Each structure stands twice: as C-alpha cells, then as structure tokens.
Amino acid sequence: MARVVIIGAGLGGLYAAEKLHDAGHEVVVLERLERPGGVWILHEDYTAGDWPWVHFGVTATAIDGRCVATDRGRFCGDVVIEATGFREKTPAELGIFGTRPAGVFALWTAMRMTELGWRIGRRAVIYGCNKWAEGLARRLSDGGVDAEMFGPSFWCRERAVVKELRGSDRLAQIVTDRGVIDVDTLVIAEAVPHSWLGAAYRVGNSAIVIDDVSYMRLAVEFFAKTLEGGGFRVYASGLEVFPSVTAGEVVVKVPAPGVVEICGVEAQVSTQYAVFKVREGCALRYVRRS
Incomplete structure (x- = not known):
C-alpha cells in the first residue's frame, strides 16, 4: 500500500483519489478552496459528495521530491499527483x-465571482466552447446578464474569432470575423492544461482539458491502472492523448471531426473525445479533417 498525495480537489483529483483509495492506497487530497469540485461547481454534471480524504483551505506552494510544501505545513507520501486544473489562454x-x-x-x-454573487457585467460574450462556459452562461442569464457564447473551435455550435478589443476604461466592443459586437464583458474560456508545480504525475485538466465527465472518469481510470501496474509510452501527432504512458487504453482528444490513424489503421472520429486500445510501439496521428 502506498501513500498518495493529490494536489487539487476538482473532479480529476477526486476521481483519482477514489480510484486509488478503492485499490487500497492511503490518499490525501489538498484543496486551497473551501469546497470541492473545481471548475465544475457551476455545471449541472457536478454532484457534491462526501470526500473524507480532502483537506480544505490548504494551498500548495512547491513540490520537493515526495513532499508538498503548503501554507499548513508539509505533506509527504510515496507518490505526488498534481490535479490543479487548466489555465485560460491570454x-x-x-x-x-x-x-x-x-x-x-x-x-x-x-x-468564482459569479459563485460569490457578484455581477460581472450587463452584456457578455463568453469566448470558448466547453461545459464550464455553458454553465457560466446559464448562471449569468439567470442573473439578468445578456450572455452569448461562441469560439474558434470546430466543436463550437457558433464559430467566430475575436480579433480586437475596443474601449477605454471599460470594454465597449469586440471585433470578430463576423462583425462588431457591443459588449461590456468578455470572458475568455479557451483553456489549456496547466501544471504550475511541475509534478511528475498529473491528472484532470492539468494533464488534458476534458469537459465530458464520462471521458474524464475513463482517463483517470486508465491513469490509475498505469500507476499501479506500469505501461508503455504512447506517441501522438496532431491530437492530445491521455495517459501518455498507458497499460493499453487511452482517451484521445481531436481538434475537429476527421480521420485518425491508430497503429497504421485509419478510423473516422466524429466526436471530440474517443477511447482507443493501443499497443506498445505504435503511434496515433490526426490525418485530416472531414
């Protein structure tokens, strides 16, 4: 049995803790906020649960080998896993x-401001398409904010590219490839994985940004299997794969509907996420858009 320290109590960190605890390991989860859930807190897919392994109000500041330095002292274990989530693009x-x-x-x-009951504006554009943006859009609309969501991704229901911001003290307009839109608020929701502590192991959005709960669970499950039993490295081009070291299964995130080559065999992928079985020595490649 190993002692595992997980930094972050978003869904990725919680699922990892659950899997490893069920496998017989001692688990400690460190969360800087006063509640679990991370970015899922405003989304309907999030259900609060009982998480006895979580220490709330603990901010990790550095990783030193197998120990995590925090504002509440040091937490040490056999394995340290970072689950600190994504960052938004600038x-x-x-x-x-x-x-x-x-x-x-x-x-x-x-x-976070909306969760605390603060109004961020009157007319808002959310730039980026994912379930967290959808949850925020609903909450803003319920609070009387005129909210619109679009983004540059091929997976967006409404596609548009923001090119310029206009305004002096407060945002007044955004210029897109569809025209000029009068707004006083822009929320940037285009996200990328972020590992600011540099842990050797990462799960959740700090490893790969997945906004589908079922695929997030699968990704964590595959990671836990590899952590326990070992695996081989997977090489990918033009797409994101997790875990990068696997026992045989991976979650794949594709940039647009298209053709993916898996171990020399082409397959049509029409969803943003997919699960593939792979073998050692083979590669995955995004070939072309449909």
Whole structure:
C-alpha cells in the first residue's frame, strides 16, 4: 500500500483519489478552496459528495521530491499527483489585439465571482466552447446578464474569432470575423492544461482539458491502472492523448471531426473525445479533417 498525495480537489483529483483509495492506497487530497469540485461547481454534471480524504483551505506552494510544501505545513507520501486544473489562454495567445480595458475576465475568475454573487457585467460574450462556459452562461442569464457564447473551435455550435478589443476604461466592443459586437464583458474560456508545480504525475485538466465527465472518469481510470501496474509510452501527432504512458487504453482528444490513424489503421472520429486500445510501439496521428 502506498501513500498518495493529490494536489487539487476538482473532479480529476477526486476521481483519482477514489480510484486509488478503492485499490487500497492511503490518499490525501489538498484543496486551497473551501469546497470541492473545481471548475465544475457551476455545471449541472457536478454532484457534491462526501470526500473524507480532502483537506480544505490548504494551498500548495512547491513540490520537493515526495513532499508538498503548503501554507499548513508539509505533506509527504510515496507518490505526488498534481490535479490543479487548466489555465485560460491570454488575449495575446489568442491573437486578440486592441486596447486592454476593464471587463475582460478569465473563465475561472468569472466563475468564482459569479459563485460569490457578484455581477460581472450587463452584456457578455463568453469566448470558448466547453461545459464550464455553458454553465457560466446559464448562471449569468439567470442573473439578468445578456450572455452569448461562441469560439474558434470546430466543436463550437457558433464559430467566430475575436480579433480586437475596443474601449477605454471599460470594454465597449469586440471585433470578430463576423462583425462588431457591443459588449461590456468578455470572458475568455479557451483553456489549456496547466501544471504550475511541475509534478511528475498529473491528472484532470492539468494533464488534458476534458469537459465530458464520462471521458474524464475513463482517463483517470486508465491513469490509475498505469500507476499501479506500469505501461508503455504512447506517441501522438496532431491530437492530445491521455495517459501518455498507458497499460493499453487511452482517451484521445481531436481538434475537429476527421480521420485518425491508430497503429497504421485509419478510423473516422466524429466526436471530440474517443477511447482507443493501443499497443506498445505504435503511434496515433490526426490525418485530416472531414
């Protein structure tokens, strides 16, 4: 039996803790907030549960070998897993130019403010398509905010690219490839994995951004199997794969509906996420868009 320290009590961290606990390991979860759930807190897929292994109000500051330094002391174990979630892309990364007025929020900031009961604006655009953005859009609409969601991804129901911000003190307009939109709030919801502590093991959105609960569970399950029994490295091109070291199964995230080559065999993928069985020595490659 091993002692496992997990940083982060979002769904990825909680599922990992559950799997490893059921396998007989001692589990400790460190969460800086006062509640579990992470970014899923505003979404209907999130259901609160009883998590006896979670220490709330504990902020991890560094990883030193098998120990985690926090504002409440050191927590040590045989394995340290980081589940600290994603970060939102910056306007510069998204190619958004113009002024830098107030009224531009990262998704997590907007979610946290909304959770605390603060109103972030009157007319908002959420730029990025995922279930967390959908949950925020519903909450904003329920609070009287005129909210619209679109993004650059091929998986968006409404596709548009934000090119420029206009405004002096407060955001007044955004320029997109569809035209100019009058808004006072822009929420950036385009997310990428983020591992700011640099742990050797990562799960959840700090490893791969997955907004589907069922696929998130599968990804964590495959990771737990590999952690216990070992595996082989998977090589991928043009798509995201987790876990990168597997015992034989991976969750694949594709950029758009298209053709994926798995171990030399092509397969049509029409959903954003898919599960494939792989063998040692073979590669996965995104071939072309449909």
